[in-house]
Amino acid sequence: MPLVPPRISRRHALRVLVAVLAVLGVLTWWLKPFGEPELEGELTFSTGARTGVYHRYGQLLEQALGRDMPGVNVRLETSEGSQENLKRLATGEADFTVATADAVAKYQLDKKAGADQLRGVARLYDDYVQLVVPAGSPVQSAHDLSGKRVAIGQPGSGVRLVSERLLRAAKIDPVLDITPVSIGIDAMPGELEAGRIDAFFWSGGLPTNAVHELSERFHIRLVPLGDLMEPLQESGSPARYYRTAVMPQDVYPRARNTSSVSTLAVPNLLVTTAGTDPQLTEQLTRTVILSRDLVGREVHAAQLVDLRTAIYTDPLGLHEGARRYYRSVKP
Numbered sequence: 001m002p003l004v005p006p007r008i009s010r011r012h013a014l015r016v017l018v019a020v021l022a023v024l025g026v027l028t029w030w031l032k033p034f035g036e037p038e039l040e041g042e043l044t045f046s047t048g049a050r051t052g053v054y055h056r057y058g059q060l061l062e063q064a065l066g067r068d069m070p071g072v073n074v075r076l077e078t079s080e081g082s083q084e085n086l087k088r089l090a091t092g093e094a095d096f097t098v099a100t101a102d103a104v105a106k107y108q109l110d111k112k113a114g115a116d117q118l119r120g121v122a123r124l125y126d127d128y129v130q131l132v133v134p135a136g137s138p139v140q141s142a143h144d145l146s147g148k149r150v151a152i153g154q155p156g157s158g159v160r161l162v163s164e165r166l167l168r169a170a171k172i173d174p175v176l177d178i179t180p181v182s183i184g185i186d187a188m189p190g191e192l193e194a195g196r197i198d199a200f201f202w203s204g205g206l207p208t209n210a211v212h213e214l215s216e217r218f219h220i221r222l223v224p225l226g227d228l229m230e231p232l233q234e235s236g237s238p239a240r241y242y243r244t245a246v247m248p249q250d251v252y253p254r255a256r257n258t259s260s261v262s263t264l265a266v267p268n269l270l271v272t273t274a275g276t277d278p279q280l281t282e283q284l285t286r287t288v289i290l291s292r293d294l295v296g297r298e299v300h301a302a303q304l305v306d307l308r309t310a311i312y313t314d315p316l317g318l319h320e321g322a323r324r325y326y327r328s329v330k331p
Contacts, residue, residue, distance in 0.1 A: 040071035046094035064291035081157030090114025120313025135219035151200035163201035189214035205301025226262025281321025
């Protein structure tokens with residue numbers, strides 16, 4: 001006799017259906033990152049000069065965020081550099097930015113508005129301080145800049161901060177002993193090429209496109225700065241964020257240097273504020289780390305972004321969202 005399947009009551013079938021839907025709901029929850037809804041809204045990222053590394057890094061990160069967080073509209077804002085970037089964060093004009101560790105330390109030391117609300121997201125790559133002169137210039141060290149027309153960066157920039165410190169370390173008053181020119185990397189190469197300045201300071205990732213392009217059409221030379229490390233360290237606490245470094249001879253192949261150049265480097269930090277949404281910060285941190293190779297194809301300095309060092313955002317504590325991400329990928 002053939003077996004007859006038992007009849008299933010409507011009530012029982014309904015219970016089974018509800019159970020199945022509940023299981024599917026749980027699975028869907030687990031398949032979403034963190035089990036949280038997709039982020040939506042707008043995010044403002046303050047970068048730097050259009051021809052500098054900060055801005056190009058921001059453009060490439062914007063593309064990566066568009067892939068990872070399609071519901072978030074990323075708006076890039078150019079700036080004079082680190083000091084202006086921090087001010088924008090503190091006043092709510094920006095949600096994320098990049099700034100050098102020494103600029104952050106000075107912002108805190110000066111007890112500027114919102115300094116206690118700044119939080120680190122990741123340590124990115126190091127900026128290298130570059131003193132650029134025409135190849136035939138008599139300037140062989142920063143001590144030789146006395147009496148010269150020197151571009152020292154815009155008032156709100158990180159390069160302005162470090163150039164003034166280095167000049168003082170070389171016993172040169174940045175106001176009285178040189179003719180200071182307050183321009184950024186977008187104007188510095190053209191002014192040097194035209195002979196309207198004798199030298200310019202720049203602090204950026206290697207290579208900096210604006211310097212590379214200048215070296216392709218005009219004979220330049222990079223001046224060593226490593227000898228200023230000791231007097232710089234004696235000048236105060238923010239100087240502890242600098243380290244001695246070497247720029248390889250081939251970083252700018254057409255520059256007229258016959259060997260590598262000693263200089264100083266300072267870490268760049270990705271920064272936000274304590275009030276930024278933790279979920280947003282966590283997902284942005286993930287994108288920063290996972291997009292390293294993609295971004296690094298164009299911004300070579302970004303290839304140095306590393307999960308093992310990203311958490312060291314001294315002098316800032318980590319934002320809670322960034323901390324969540326680093327904990328989630330900890331071996």
